[in-house]
Each structure stands twice: as structure tokens, then as C-alpha cells.
Amino acid sequence: MTTRTIQAIRGMNDILPDQIHLWEFFEQTVRDWMAAYGYRNIRMPIVEQTDLFVRSIGAVTDIVEKEMYSFLDSLNGDSLTLRPEGTASCVRAVLEHNLLYAGPQRLYYSGPMFRHERPQKGRYRQFSQVGVEALGFAGPDIDAELIVMCAELWKKLGIFDVRLEIGTLGSAASRSLHRTRLIAYLEQHLGKLDDDAGRRLHSNPLRILDSKNPEMREIIEGAPRLLDDLDEDSLAHFEELQRILRDQEIDFDINPRLVRGLDYYNRTVFEWVTGKLGAQGTVCAGGRYDGLVEQIGGKPSPACGFAMGVERVLALMVECGGEIAHPVPDAYVIHQGELADGFAWKTARHLRDGGLKTILHCGNGGFKAQMKKADASGARFAVIIGDDEAQAGEISIKPLREAAAQVRVGLAEAADLLKRA
Structure with a gap:
């Protein structure tokens, strides 16, 4: 089934x-x-x-x-x-x-x-x-x-x-006067009113003036104007x-x-x-x-x-041609290794506390596969952490949207560096 x-x-x-x-x-x-x-x-x-x-x-x-x-x-x-x-x-x-x-x-x-x-x-x-x-x-x-x-x-x-x-x-008084005049006018054209207009003739005649039926246009154009009854x-x-x-x-x-x-x-x-x-x-x-x-x-x-x-x-x-840019993350944190995994969590939290939109890679995958994920995310930078970086309390920053060299910095200065870039 x-x-x-x-x-x-x-x-x-x-x-x-x-x-x-x-x-x-x-x-x-x-x-x-x-x-x-x-x-x-x-x-x-x-x-x-x-x-x-x-x-x-x-x-x-x-x-x-x-x-x-x-x-x-x-x-x-x-x-x-x-x-x-x-x-x-x-x-x-x-x-x-x-x-x-x-x-x-x-x-x-x-x-x-x-x-x-x-x-x-x-x-x-x-x-x-x-x-x-x-x-x-x-x-x-x-x-x-x-x-x-x-x-x-x-x-x-x-x-x-x-x-x-x-x-x-x-x-309300001027509409009442106009309503009387409008009904009298429309009753002279009963044979030309469509079903909606006929149904509304005595219950809500003003709505007839808003009809989108092209066959009603001539009747509507000739109707009394409320402006004249104000x-x-x-x-x-x-x-x-x-x-x-x-x-x-x-x-x-x-x-x-x-x-x-x-x-x-x-x-x-x-x-x-x-x-x-x-x-x-x-x-x-x-x-x-x-x-x-x-x-x-x-x-x-x-x-x-x-x-x-x-x-x-x-x-x-x-x-009208309005183009609103999709929001993209500032950083995508790539990590591999036992020490690196724990330090990556700390890094992502530090960057977010510094006002940066940060994605922490979740799931398995080597550096190459993770780098593809980082690129697909639209992030401006890949933040790369291996066990060597984690042991030194540092991260490597690779620009993904411009031709610039990868740099390695201490975690304490990372957020400021990324915001200035």
C-alpha cells in the first residue's frame, strides 16, 4: 500500500x-x-x-x-x-x-x-x-x-x-441620499445588470460600482456620482x-x-x-x-x-528590480582531530560572541569535503582547525571570496581580524 x-x-x-x-x-x-x-x-x-x-x-x-x-x-x-x-x-x-x-x-x-x-x-x-x-x-x-x-x-x-x-x-446621510438616486438609476437598466449587480441592487448598490465585469462599464460610467451628493x-x-x-x-x-x-x-x-x-x-x-x-x-x-x-x-x-542580498555566514568552522573537535566548539562560540555569523561543521568528513561545504555555504571565510592549531590555541583563516593568503592567528584576535577583513 x-x-x-x-x-x-x-x-x-x-x-x-x-x-x-x-x-x-x-x-x-x-x-x-x-x-x-x-x-x-x-x-x-x-x-x-x-x-x-x-x-x-x-x-x-x-x-x-x-x-x-x-x-x-x-x-x-x-x-x-x-x-x-x-x-x-x-x-x-x-x-x-x-x-x-x-x-x-x-x-x-x-x-x-x-x-x-x-x-x-x-x-x-x-x-x-x-x-x-x-x-x-x-x-x-x-x-x-x-x-x-x-x-x-x-x-x-x-x-x-x-x-x-x-x-x-x-x-451616512449623504450615502443614503446617493443610494436612493443610484438605485433609481440602476432600476432603469435592469435588463443590463449582471447577476451580482441584480443581487446587490437593494442590499449594497454601492458595491455595483466596483464591478470588474466589462459589460457593466457603460452603466457604471453613467451612474450618479457620490461626490455630487456630499x-x-x-x-x-x-x-x-x-x-x-x-x-x-x-x-x-x-x-x-x-x-x-x-x-x-x-x-x-x-x-x-x-x-x-x-x-x-x-x-x-x-x-x-x-x-x-x-x-x-x-x-x-x-x-x-x-x-x-x-x-x-x-x-x-x-x-521593480529590488535585489536584496541573501544573508551569508561570516565564517564556517572546519575541524578534524580529537583536540580540534573540542576547540572548534570553543572557537565557534567565541566568534558568535564577537558578533560574527558562524557555522560549525557537523558530521564526518575530511578537510577537503568540509572545505566544499564551507564554500557552498556562502561564508566569507573558512576557519580551519586541526590538532596542531588546537594545541597552540590558534586557528587558520582562509578567505573564500577573494584571492588572499591564508593566515594563522590566536583565537583571542580572530573575531577582530575577521570583522576588519
Whole structure:
């Protein structure tokens, strides 16, 4: 009987050692970038009550209707869900632990999200996101800060050919007015609406404007614009946002059809998009969600944020020619002989204590075979120890990446010598 090989779930991918250096570079860049702006890290559970996402994202959305990994907890009968996005979880944590009591919060998180979608390049069932949330800030200045932050990150990552689109969803009152006008317009074109649009006509008509069906483009282009139904405060908020972005020399396009797939957004919405990734062109998206805190059970509080898909950002870095060097060891310790074996352990520990990345050869093999391992490791130097070296308390250092002579030095001076080389 042949045992079937078990493979990863489709759309949930391994990240292998040869790929991880790009992830680590991105993650460290993000940590430094967040710290520079005063954003603090928060970490939430991967599993939440299903009701959290139904209540916050909206029951009539693709995520809740089609994409959530939900299951019944057999121990207590609770309906639980693998988080499909991070904002609702972050707000839940802020409320549960009374973080807003201390004043407005600048927070960020990173980690896996889960959506049951058809896997394709740039769209996976388990994917990683970096999310940023600013809670307790009402003005357009914080909206602008989030956008300016992104522009700076693209430079740090060597990303170009990414474009900013901004829009506004106005207030609940202006959306209600617009919703009435939009439904009346779409009802005049019932025969041309596709199945998704027909299903959403009365439940979530704004989402129709985000349709990717080319047969719907003409209807969408002729639809009433939410910008024309804005209340005075929302219009002033949007105009001030534009002024700040211009002052900060951030280029943008106003997209009157820009909507979010989640129900909790209001006023500012924005997307960073690129033409380098094919159909999955949205690299980062966000906006304001002033009603969500109250919707989840807290006192009314303004909030805004954004999220970026890490896999897409990394793919864009590669498309933009970003070359991140693989980390390599500084030294590979080769040893043979009874005395040499013990001294090799001491040597490796000494070099690591001196700040050098050091591999100690494990397993059998003569000097020649070990030297091949050292060369294959990418190490800059081979540290060679035989019984003669061990007895003298010395090591031989052979450069592996340049034509230079092998030298023999005492262990005490080895770390300094290697760091200077």
C-alpha cells in the first residue's frame, strides 16, 4: 500500500528559506518605518467570533457571503471564524482593553488573514497583511499622514510605478441620499445588470460600482456620482485632505467610483495601485471608518487606517528590480582531530560572541569535503582547525571570496581580524 504524500492546502503557501530574506527585509523595514511615525505594534488572535465580522464587514458582502472560513466550535457551540481582515479584530481589542481611555491610538499589526477565494497570482487563501489603524483622530490630517507614510515606504522598498487614487464616501446621510438616486438609476437598466449587480441592487448598490465585469462599464460610467451628493462637512474634509497632499507633494487622482468592499468605511477612501501585477493591481487600500467603533459596541470614536498585502508588495519589489542580498555566514568552522573537535566548539562560540555569523561543521568528513561545504555555504571565510592549531590555541583563516593568503592567528584576535577583513 502506497502512502499518499500530504501537500499544503491550495492557496496556502510555504515560504522557503531561499525566499525568506525578502520577507525579513520587508518586515524590518516596516518595524523601523512604524516606529519613526510613533505607531505601536498590537497582536490579535487569528480566530474571532463570527459575529464580529458579520457585524463589522456587513452581511451582504463577498467576504461574509462567500469567503470566510467559519466553523462551529464542537466544545461549546460557538461560531468561530479565521480572520479575513484585521481592522475589526484590532477595534475589538482596543475596546476590550479600554485603550482609548488613554487617548487616541496609533497602532499596527501584521500576520496571516484567510479568505476562501480562487487562488491566483497575488490572491491566496492564506495571505499576509500589514495593517495600520489610527483611532480617535477626527481630522483629515491623520488621513493624509497615512497616505504620506505609504509614499515613504514605497521609496524605502525601491518601489515605483505605483499610483494613488483617492475618493470619499461622505457621511451616512449623504450615502443614503446617493443610494436612493443610484438605485433609481440602476432600476432603469435592469435588463443590463449582471447577476451580482441584480443581487446587490437593494442590499449594497454601492458595491455595483466596483464591478470588474466589462459589460457593466457603460452603466457604471453613467451612474450618479457620490461626490455630487456630499454633505458640506464631508466635502470640506475631502478638500482639506487634497490640500495637505498637494503641500506634501503627493500626486493623486480623484476616483469618484472608488468604493470599499467592507461596509464600515465613510468619508476618505484611497488605494495605491500598479500596472505591474496584472489583475491584482491594488497594493494597499484604506480609508476612514468613523462608525465602526460604535458598531462593535464602543462609544462613538473616529478612526481610519489601511492594509497592504505583503505578497503583492514583495512581488512589486521584485518587478521593480529590488535585489536584496541573501544573508551569508561570516565564517564556517572546519575541524578534524580529537583536540580540534573540542576547540572548534570553543572557537565557534567565541566568534558568535564577537558578533560574527558562524557555522560549525557537523558530521564526518575530511578537510577537503568540509572545505566544499564551507564554500557552498556562502561564508566569507573558512576557519580551519586541526590538532596542531588546537594545541597552540590558534586557528587558520582562509578567505573564500577573494584571492588572499591564508593566515594563522590566536583565537583571542580572530573575531577582530575577521570583522576588519
